[in-house]
Amino acid sequence: MDRKEVSRILNEIGVMLELMGESPFKSRAYYNGSRTIELLQEDIKKLVEKDRLKEIKGIGKALNQKITELVTTGHLKYYEDLKGEIPPGLFEMLRIPGLGPKKVRVLYDRLGITTLGELEYSCIENRLTALPGFGARTQQKVLEGIQYLNKNRGRYLYPEALEKASKLVEAMALYPEVKRISTAGSLRRKMAVVKDIDILVAGDNAEIIMDRFAALPEIERVVERGGAKLGALLDSGIKVDLRVVTPEQYPYALHHFTGSKEHNTAMRHRGKKRGLKINEYGVFTEAEESFGKCRHEEEFFSNLGLQYIPPEIRENTGEIEAAENNSLPRLVEPGDIQGIFHVHTLYSDGSADIAEMVEKARKMGMKYIGISDHSRSAYYAGGLDQEAVLRQMEEIDRLNRLYDDFMIFKGIESDILADGSLDYPDEILGLFDFVIASVHSNFGMDRGSMTGRLVKALAHPCTTMLGHPTGRLLLAREGYSVDLEEVIKAAAQNNKIIELNANPHRLDLDWQWCRRAKESGVRISINPDAHSPRGLEDVFYGVNTARKGWLEKEDVFNALPLADMEKELFSGRRYTQ
Template sequence: MPVRNRDIANAFETLADLLEIGEANPFRLRAYRNAASTVRDQSRPIRDMLAAGEDLSELPGIGDDLAGQIERYVETGHLAGLDAATDRLPAGLTALLDINGIGPKRAHALYEGLGITSVEALAKAARDQRIRTLPGFGEKTEQRILYEIDRQARHSPARTLLADAEEMAEPLLDWIRQRSGVDQAAIAGSYRRRRETVGDLDVVVTAGDPATVSRAVTHYDDVAEVISSGETRTTLRLRGGLQVDIRVVPDGAYGAAMHYFTGSRDHNIALRRRAQARGFKLNEYGLFKDEQTVAGDTEESVYKSLSLPWIAPELRENRGEIEAAENDALPGLIERQDIRGNLHTHTTASDGKADLAEMAEAAQDRGWGYLGISDHSRAVRVAHGLDSDRLARQIDEIDALNERFDDLVILKSCEVDILSDGALDLPDAILERLDYVIGAIHSDLALARRAQTERLLEAMAHPLMRIIAHPTGRLIGQRGPIALDLDRVFEAAIDNHIALEINAQPKRLDLNDQDARAARDAGVMLVIGTDAHSPAQLDFMRHGVDQARRAWLSASDVLNTRPVGDLRKLLAPGRSAGG
């Protein structure tokens, strides 16, 4: 098994954890963690970069030493430092760090004092009341450990889909805004950065009397548990299991607090360093110079004082946005109102919940100029996929329906299955009657990388192919991506004038942010498709736009921001390469 980027990142993170338990130089392990984060963030496999002769020490946070370590790891499958560390401390100790309330110091004490090397041994020691015998540990800590182990066993620590988190977050936010004494309230964190999943909710509140408001929020009726509650910070767990951190700051600190709690952590660290280099101190209360407040009431004021333009939350991942801001090279990000239509939807003809007319009216209600109907083809039997005859009838129905609309064009398409050998599931004779063809893989997801890539490239070579839907097939938290050589897929997309989809279903968001960004950088056109199976799902478009923004895309990078006339030209069959 070739070494993947996440193998490298995981190895460095485990090494950092072990060194921290072993009380090594904290700055050295931070360097390992930074390197892990850099490796994890690379859109291309490190092994390919090495094969191409690239110098890893040019990556941020990776110097000559770590570059050498990574190279040897890719060659041998062993990280020498990790082997040495596990000789001194059992690797299982790192599992203790996953328990809330246990950090490196306590893990070390539990190991040294009681020989504990696993969560099971920890639970037994707690039940036997041995933990309270250790210095620095008391009865409450012992009980908390048992509670956290039990909670961890019952609830998977999985992150919550952004769309699911919204259903809990928005009512909570409305409720907080109605509390007396509350001035402003907003949700920050990965929710505001529009990550596809969130670990918890970070709510920023401003109030003249923070302490009163901070205590008041514990009375929200969806609260399952008050984890902590102080003068300015309250941590809750909602009944759905989602953790919520509520920070209450004085009015003038709103911008600084929003910036601080929006993160990401890496973006904040980079910005605080920038502040420090200019003689400032940056925290959640503001930007300070010698105790004097320089900025903080708005985010813009914070960035401006650091000689930067405001950076959109979706970009704040320390993936080059600060350098881009410095060089006045931030992208003009796509907005929801740039979207002029939707090219991937289903009707009752296959597995949708509404018929053609209902979907068309819903599209018109949303102000779109065009709607592409793309039901499944026959291979997807569970979805009642269309054969040639049924698709031919739908084409006639769409022609008739188009007479009824002045401001909306209904486009004829089909989400055609890409069979195992790369052939399409319907004959050319019927596909030629469509406005455009969408290809998608729904079967044989486990093919090896080379075979899967060849299969997709074969389908992309079909002259009628225009869009590849949900290219990697992943389902967030459920199923990983199919194995593909994306660089070759990008090349084929450019050569054959094919757009790659950002599927806007909250569970898919496929391509993901980093792959979509790499696609655009390679010159590929993207398209945001809702894959809607009902009128309500047309509103998933906003999730697709959010993901596109995280991918640094502008409106011009996205096919369905074009007016219908331009779109038809781009989708026209028989477009030749370079045309």
Template sequence: MSHVSNKKIANFLFEIADLLELKGVQFKPRAYRNAAQNISTLSKDIKTYYQEKKLQDIEGVGESIAEKVEEIIETGELEYLNELRKKFPETLQEMMKIQGLGPKSLMKLYEELGIKSVDELEKAAKSEQIREIEGFGETSEQNILENIQRYRKYQERFLLGYILPIAKDIEKQLSNLNEVERINLAGSIRRRKETIGDVDILVVSTDSDKVMDFFTNLDQVEKVVSKGTTKSTVIAQENLHIDLRVIEEESFGSALQYFTGSKSHNIKLRKIALDNDWKLSEYGLIDKHTNEKIAGENEKDIYEKLGLDYIQPELREDRGEIEAALKGNLPNLIKMEDIKGDLHVHTKWSEGSHTVEEMAIEAKNLGYKYLGICDHAKILQIAKGMSDKEIREQMKEIEKVNDKLDGITVLSGIEANIDSDGKLDVKKEVLKDLDIVVASIHSGFKSSEKEMTNRIITAMQNDYVTIIGHPTGRKLNKREPYEVNLTKIFEEAEKKGIFIELNSFPERLDLTDLGCLNARDYDLFISINTDSHSKDQLRFMELGVSTARRGWLEKKNVANTKNFNELKKLL
């Protein structure tokens, strides 16, 4: 059996979807993407499903996809995909990652200008060849150039949500070694940045050769870039670089501080050290005159000796945290344990994979006290939205689940769509009977800032709206946020008592960290929701909480830290 991760299998299926799309095949690409999305967010290793012969239990995986998954697990290859690949130049589907270029346009450019790579596309756009092709013009040429820039920027960053589980798994395997005495993730992943460039791991070890051997032979490793006694670099799936450094025990704290960054945070810290005639480096905090080590073994000591309160890694971005630490004014950051429920999840009633009851049981297992079911209403045809009648039926089902389950309350809600005039796609007669109404933008992303802000503000005039969903619409590495004046939205939210969502989905994490930081100036609540489409995705809450911490949020700023009765009042 070959070693293939869930993510890797998902990538095979995503690639099939892309290629089928290039071929002009209808519907099938969507089925493959759906299965791939579900596989990539499973909480269990897909091999357990394989061994128990239960691959078809995974939502969206039917007989044909299950057979393909088996083949990938058994051989590491997929003949069907290899055949498909032969039909197109390899670089063509890479170009599908460029925003705004659908398969039809790509095939046209390929057939008419022979363009089969991003570089060739850029060249053609720059030499004004594309505008000559029917269906393209000067504007689309300009857009293509902009989107190529964006594409290049995206290629260098990995989404935290998909890398964190891999990094934690490797950290755990290493920490189980007898030769590893201390271990920590460092770098941007420790600061829980929404996208990261690479993974840094630091250890203290009694036998670094043995640790390096183990590290470079991990299952996840696809290539060893370099192997030494104090530092090794490997490439894991999808070209992710992982560095492991072995550090002397007496410098572990200063190395951890140094490699965690951010750069601008560290520059300020070093300046404070210099003001004291000390020197701060990865080797320790050292007296410049006597060369005596003042701190180094533990990170906390470094902050303490510099006269600062300990600064949590998520805050280390030079956004005022050092000044606050000097004054003892740091926020008391929200923690995962503070979260009492999730207010925006989907079920089979729209595009979700599980039933209301399955979602509720999973939420209860996570220790939650309440769960808000907010499926799409009917206007979103593509998301299999509910009619008014179906909303009523779902409410009845939720009642039944509430009768059946103890310890958790399921709230009935809806994710209504805000149309181009700011109207919602659900009637007030229906809305009034729901506990939660999430109002979100899912179309018309190109509205001007003024139009977009007006759309949302208009929606907020609807008395039944309780939450504004994913407030800037961005999708990391895919779509830039739409233009919206968040200040105005915050002001209105404060006035109307409407929550602003921090959507924990790996691609969204929106409200962003900076958005949270700004929201702190208003008397409003943030609601950290997962927007889960399956029960495994409920664990994305961790990403939302990390983003909230990066945005300086405290328990008191977040609606779903309240107990059920308090929350009910706020809603």
């Protein structure tokens, strides 16, 4: 059993313990354990073999024993017993806003409700109002919650949420009462998928600011409102939380509401050890006096003896320790990107010709572009036969003569066939400046076979990089089952690049794995997988993910200047007969 699965089970145990009314600290121990395993850098099987799990902070005797059982046998009796006691429908009920473990437990104990359907029926029958801690309002909210769940899965891709949030922020910034404003939360941390939009405002009159906000045309409905906080639904269904603080509180609140929760928790623990209390209003000594003054987040961190931690990496994965030691990475920036690979054209399923893609790339300030249409097996996408490959190469040669400050590299996105081989004979593959090897078929292979398939493709001398390594489509499709640890190892051994597919529906490799690749010495190419000129801009979503994965300029393949890239692609890497 792998790391991800172990992490999922520990988390589920935490939830079940809450549902059973166990000590909240006990379930928290499982949540912490789950998170720790999820972010584990080392191979969990090896840790178990060497009996080194117990050295990890947060893994004690009980968790050590349980994780060991899971990893070695694939089962955990404790987990299965718990599962036997709790109807699966209770987990779904937890997704309803306003229902937590305690209330779900009451519904189960008193009304015997075990599914969303039964719950909806009980609401309609007006049975919830008689329960302790419930009333008419709660019953109505539960009913609405069920309907909302049915209508919407409630998770959104980053670009959609960003667009909506930016509109709200721009509109609010025009009001004189709004002194400062920013998005916060997962959106500011640039997560690939977000649940809601958090907006923080500094101002002295919260009531007026909340009135202004509630009156914005995008706001469909205000669902909660207090003295400092307003929750609303947008017409698109996205939940927005607005929080108003005073200008003095703003930097602290911005840090607090940016999170992540895990980062904040660790920051507060660290503060507490130094006799400081950290909350959204400030940093305070034990005598409740303000500790240091700050106008910006930079000062918030420096007052606490830390380097400035960029929002993207506030995930409590070592950033606080690094900030303490002055060893935070210098994260890659959009301006570091020098060129763009993985570009489709009219030759296969793109919507523009090579010249149009080149012009757009040049406008973006790029110094090179790597054209890579689909290979012949990708019938559905108009994959290129050998004749088309040669024709395209001639066109690229012709276009290249037009520029002395820009380079078009000849490439292909070659399907990785089921047996791990590439889609053309080596004589053809050897003609390309670069080859992206990607899986587009036989997604259902078992983990071992799929891993072997990718490892074999990476070992091919003509392969330059591995495209969209897991094949996932966010909110739509799980990736294929593959052992990324092995894939990264193979990339390192063969000196190959791994793509970070920057299409916002993919963002594949995920940020945790970017970091793992970096540590293994594997460089990442941030590729938009563009099918239109506009699509080239997706590369910047990939930069977000790369930053979350602690990548620096040196870790990013397409941050290489043109001259260095020419050396990379025109020297020994290619297959020669």
